[in-house]
Amino acid sequence: MRTEDHPTAGTRTAEATAPSSPTPWRDAAFAVLGLFLPVECLGCGRPDRALCRACRADLAARPRRVRLVAGVRLDAAFEYEGLVRTLLLELKLRSRVDVARPLGGRFGTLVRAALAEAPAGTVVLRVPPSRAGARRRGFDPVVLLLARGGVRGTGRLRRVRVRGRGGPADGGPGQKERTAIERVAATIGTLRAHGVEGRDVVLVDDVVTTGVTMAEGVRAVRAAGGRVVRCVAVASVED
Template sequence: MELLPALREAASALWPVECAGCGALDVAVCAACRALVLDAPVRERLDGLPLAAAAEYAGPVRALVAACKERGARAEARALGAGLAAAVAALPEAALVRVPASRAGMRRRGFDPVALVARAAGLRSIALRRAGRPDAAGAQKERSVAERERAAHGSLALPRRAARALAGASVVVVDDVVTSGATVREAVRALRAAGCLPVGIAAVARTPRRLADAWTNVSIAGVE
């Protein structure tokens, strides 16, 4: 029984581990950072739909998301997955449809972060697909709110087989981080166009907003 702690101590000396959220030693995700993902839920309404996020996208949570997205780290994915599962549980029961990674992100990383976190949470989900034009140049974080809305509109669609299976069904949109809301709004538009009934939005994290009303009241053509 004493062998395992000794092996862990030896491994930590050879390959030091730090918490991806706060830098605490000898653990990939510390208990305090896990608690942040589970104990600080964000609840609001976005274009009339309930949005539930596990935590605000700031501090250690932001660092955990970055580690998961860039390295595909399993410990971080499990921690974030627990938060995502809690967010999903706070919404009406429905089929889960996730926002896909951008084409550029998939080429660079080789995996889909939202799919990774959903699997780590034990959640079954269907992916929307990127539709129409290729991704516009530049990352979403580099765009203004209006530019994000324009870039997102018409960029997602539900695959035909999934559309047939989910026709008339209640669905929840799943994403990792909601910032301006442009991407999840586009997901809602695409699902409604496919004959589905969106009943909520679940996310790992929500960017803090001081003027929440200004964001929740923004809409784009085809969403409402």
């Protein structure tokens, strides 16, 4: 894996930065809101903000990650650790949509940069979340993060249930209990792409760990006659 603290001209991104000037009216508004809906900064515990100014600056200073998945470049806005991990888990498990903008800014910038470098007509496709997660949340975190980052109109790959592989549907273990080889075997053939024949695609997801699911997305697009020109994720686990 390679860390890029200073992207080259071809991959330059407008990194999110902390406010450079005081905003007393905004501080006052949050202070009043905190009296009725008390919150604490998820980074340091300071009151009245989901993410205080200092922690936003810390988040903005973190480098992005670049790796390869199925031979395709993957740009990740952050490494999946510490504060980033906390924010994503709060969003996905507790529906804390108030943390979407700090994460979505850089994520959206990377997607827009990928589209700018790709041929005209390139489409953005979302690797679908698990069915259980989608039912529990009632919203798609990746779509929300993209919207906060100024990217709309994304499509989605379709998830296909493949029985007989020992997964939850067959009474077997889930992904977390499988070995790496078992995860690959259980993931191949589970995604389908439609309407991408002859088209270029940017694939997006929230967190990439082993890269197995993203690689399955690449396979699905290729099988449907499309070409994945870039993968983009909110965060990547360093290997």
